[in-house]
Amino acid sequence: xxxxxxxxxxxxxxxxxxxxxxxxxxxxxxxxxxxxxxxxxxxxxxxxxxxxxxxxxxxxxxxxxxxxxxxxxxxxxxxxxxxxxxxxxxxxxxxxxxxxxxxxxxxxxxxxxxxxxxxxxxxxxxxxxxxxxxxxxxxxxxxxxxxxxxxxxxxxxxxxxxxxxxxxxxxxxxxxxxxxxxxxxxxxxxxxxxxxxxxx
Amino acid sequence: xxxxxxxxxxxxxxxxxxxxxxxxxxxxxxxxxxxxxxxxxxxxxxxxxxxxxxxxxxxxxxxxxxxxxxxxxxxxxxxxxxxxxxxxxxxxxxxxxxxxxxxxxxxxxxxxxxxxxxxxxxxxxxxxxxxxxxxxxxxxxxxxxxxxxxxxxxxxxxxxxxxxxxxxxxxxxx
Numbered sequence: 001x002x003x004x005x006x007x008x009x010x011x012x013x014x015x016x017x018x019x020x021x022x023x024x025x026x027x028x029x030x031x032x033x034x035x036x037x038x039x040x041x042x043x044x045x046x047x048x049x050x051x052x053x054x055x056x057x058x059x060x061x062x063x064x065x066x067x068x069x070x071x072x073x074x075x076x077x078x079x080x081x082x083x084x085x086x087x088x089x090x091x092x093x094x095x096x097x098x099x100x101x102x103x104x105x106x107x108x109x110x111x112x113x114x115x116x117x118x119x120x121x122x123x124x125x126x127x128x129x130x131x132x133x134x135x136x137x138x139x140x141x142x143x144x145x146x147x148x149x150x151x152x153x154x155x156x157x158x159x160x161x162x163x164x165x166x167x168x169x170x171x172x173x174x175x176x177x178x179x180x181x182x183x184x185x186x187x188x189x190x191x192x193x194x195x196x197x198x199x200x
Numbered sequence: 201x202x203x204x205x206x207x208x209x210x211x212x213x214x215x216x217x218x219x220x221x222x223x224x225x226x227x228x229x230x231x232x233x234x235x236x237x238x239x240x241x242x243x244x245x246x247x248x249x250x251x252x253x254x255x256x257x258x259x260x261x262x263x264x265x266x267x268x269x270x271x272x273x274x275x276x277x278x279x280x281x282x283x284x285x286x287x288x289x290x291x292x293x294x295x296x297x298x299x300x301x302x303x304x305x306x307x308x309x310x311x312x313x314x315x316x317x318x319x320x321x322x323x324x325x326x327x328x329x330x331x332x333x334x335x336x337x338x339x340x341x342x343x344x345x346x347x348x349x350x351x352x353x354x355x356x357x358x359x360x361x362x363x364x365x366x367x368x369x370x371x372x373x374x
Contacts, residue, residue: 023257031252113358146244182236
């Protein structure tokens with residue numbers, strides 16, 4: 001029996017310390033999913049806490065033949081989807097935090113190529129903002145696929161969809177993101193051109 | 201612009217030959233959409249996990265403790281209200297009878313005793329009638345009718361059990 005299974009079993013028998021171990025183990029993936037879904041660190045923290053509370057209250061329903069990680073991310077995803085549907089207009093703030101949810105920092109000059117690193121960071125931040133324009137379920141599928149390396153089968157199980165539905169949602173999201181990316185680039189080009197002309 | 205088959209290759213991360221790669225590179229030079237697909241794919245591929253602020257588990261424990269206290273308080277309030285409501289309802293429903301009972305208890309006692317005797321005798325009579333029917337019916341019904349009757353009961357029982365099981369089945373993913 002793995003540590004995780006033992007913790008789940010002990011938590012099901014009422015051991016709160018064992019459940020805390022599970023919280024420690026899964027706080028990062030759960031928080032990341034909530035943050036990517038909801039866009040703001042405070043809201044994500046609240047959603048992640050609520051996810052663990054729901055898991056705690058429904059632990060007797062957990063089927064140990066399934067992965068605990070899939071189960072808890074499924075709770076988090078459904079909670080965030082519900083929350084987004086209730087609150088139609090989610091606000092994505094990028095003023096104070098970067099795409100990792102930490103206070104914005106300039107690229108580390110000691111890294112091999114700080115400029116490249118800085119561009120990558122900006123790109124990730126841009127994509128994070130674009131996520132808000134996806135349908136909540138599509139967003140959850142994209143996050144599970146690219147941030148959590150979930151297979152299409154695991155996503156289907158977590159979001160209660162068929163594998164073909166997951167595939168089509170992922171494709172639709174990739175197309176939408178590419179479209180937004182392209183639109184933003186074409187908007188940014190005239191600016192760059194004007195800056196270039198000033199420089200020369 | 202026609203994005204096929206390049207879009208399919210990019211969306212499905214399909215393994216491609218050197219020749220296909222050359223075609224794709226040529227297409228990417230002229231197609232802004234497919235270039236965006238490649239770029240977003242790269243950014244998604246380098247996605248980083250966001251971590252909560254330190255002390256998440258401690259904050260969770262505090263929240264759990266708060267929630268438990270709130271639940272206990274709500275349960276207590278609920279129970280108190282339920283009991284009080286029940287008492288009010290009971291008093292309202294039985295008030296007139298209680299008043300008349302305390303004003304003339306002898307009449308009430310005789311009525312209650314009369315009812316109890318009636319219920320007792322009715323039950324005895326029904327038991328006797330049931331026993332007579334049970335002893336007579338087997339002679340009237342052929343064995344295959346019994347078989348059909350019992351099978352119907354068994355089927356209905358099974359259907360009922362399955363329905364109950366489906367109704368109370370625990371869903372996953374809450």
